[in-house]
Amino acid sequence: MRLTVIGIGLIGGSLALTLKRKGLVSKVIGVDNNPVHQEQALKLGIVDEIMSLEEAVKSSDLIAIATPVNIAEKLLPTILDLIDKQVVFDLGSTKERIVNIAKAHTKSGRFVPTHPMWGTEFSGPSAAQEDAFKEKAAVVCNKEQVDEDALKLVEQVYQTLGMHILYMDAVKHDIHVAYVSHISHITSFALANTVLEKEKESDAIFELASGGFESTVRLAKSNAAMWVPIFMQNKENVLDVLNEHISQLRKFKSCLEKENFEYLSDLIENANGIKRILK
Amino acid sequence: MRLTVIGIGLIGGSLALTLKRKGLVSKVIGVDNNPVHQEQALKLGIVDEIMSLEEAVKSSDLIAIATPVNIAEKLLPTILDLIDKQVVFDLGSTKERIVNIAKAHTKSGRFVPTHPMWGTEFSGPSAAQEDAFKEKAAVVCNKEQVDEDALKLVEQVYQTLGMHILYMDAVKHDIHVAYVSHISHITSFALANTVLEKEKESDAIFELASGGFESTVRLAKSNAAMWVPIFMQNKENVLDVLNEHISQLRKFKSCLEKENFEYLSDLIENANGIKRILK
16 A cells, blocks of 8 residues: 655654554655655655655555644645545644535545544654554544545554544544643643743753653643644634633632642642543 | 661652662661551661651661651751751752751751752652662752761762752752742643543543643642642742743733734744753
8 A cells, every 4th residue: 555644744754654664555655845854754764755745646545644734724625636536634633624624525535534642742754753653542533424445444544553543523622632732732832931931040940950840841842833723723722721721820829829728738639630540 | 877767758768768779878767657658668678667756866877858848847956956966958849948947056067958859749658769869960058057077978878879969059949949840830730620620521531641741740640748838838939930830821822812823933932942951
């Protein structure tokens, strides 16, 4: 099977590397508008060949869209126009808008909207990893609108990656990821800005930074080209969660201001409830 | 050398295990008011014997205070009253108050205020680890007020743990840790509460939680008995940083509300600056 990966970065690159090594695909064609990434992807053995979008779609059986989500929604109608019997899937972090765009197309049954729940704070082909997705969840949205053979093939892709598949409505997906992914990135970006803003003696402070700080601020290395479009597309849900998060932080602030240490203790003990869920 | 550890939890336990294995101490005496922890510490080989505070201080050469910071400040004058030539040090996350308490005592030269920059979200003797502190920084505060032999011995302790020592004024220490440790815990607690508050379909959501979420929320498992006293003692600095953090989050909120995606991108790129500091 010949796979085209559009957007050869962290996600697309990791997908290509793993599927090729596992033998599910025999050839990987890369499409990327960044010449540096094209060259890196060839050099790192992530893709066998670079082609234009049209050429690539025509030469492959399976097409993965792994671009930022704003690019994905622009490309999808063009790709669906170009295909015949091929299968197309995306790997973006928001699902409602792309599902609606697909619905408007006559070949919508060939498109499988998905979101593998894996990523790192790094980007570009050099960030790609083999076996990256293993043991994580992959979400497949609105499967009832997808042709049976297309769904089966994409399920096979995620099974090959070692992921377990969750089926979910796109609207619900976007709400859930606002909670377990998008807000984490915003708090991490804001935390980095807080520290960078206020702390001038950076040498002293960062020698003190222990594992806890690194862990909460790690996601702040994530890149804007990927995250701005995600926040744009999921604006309403992200704002809901962000408002709640600010109001939770204000509770801590008020406890400190009023020296209400009993309530502070209650807040912390409530937060400890996350242990029930994350082992 | 005989070591007394007061408070046999994550920090005190890890200290005892490592110093004994490295051969710096021949015997470890444990002091803890929790009978379950006493028993666990004996069973896990963390301490050789449990004694009362008075007995333990009299029977040892070096005394480590590894209790929550509110207990440490209460115990310190009693311990200094009890010692003769022994050396006492604490390992707490706030330093200004304990330094001031020490100053008021005639034997203040025997007390070394320190803070090893390591911890995990777990607590109790069962959380103790050998080699836990390795390659991290240990802060020693206000060394000019400490007797030379006492300072040397505590430096030897941290060198034995494989840590590098930073010397710092206690007031400055408390400002720095508000940025690189205390605020991370507050954001993590608040994030856990946000998610636990708003998300009712917990099964669905937490299957989606990927590494990023786990990383930002990990510290929310930390225990209230340790953290409430830290926040109490470092209230002013923590409030400063928390106010700045809330105002940084409000910038993200305002960008989303106004769909000012250029400024959102600037905020993220600024946050990426953390890469310069954390590799």
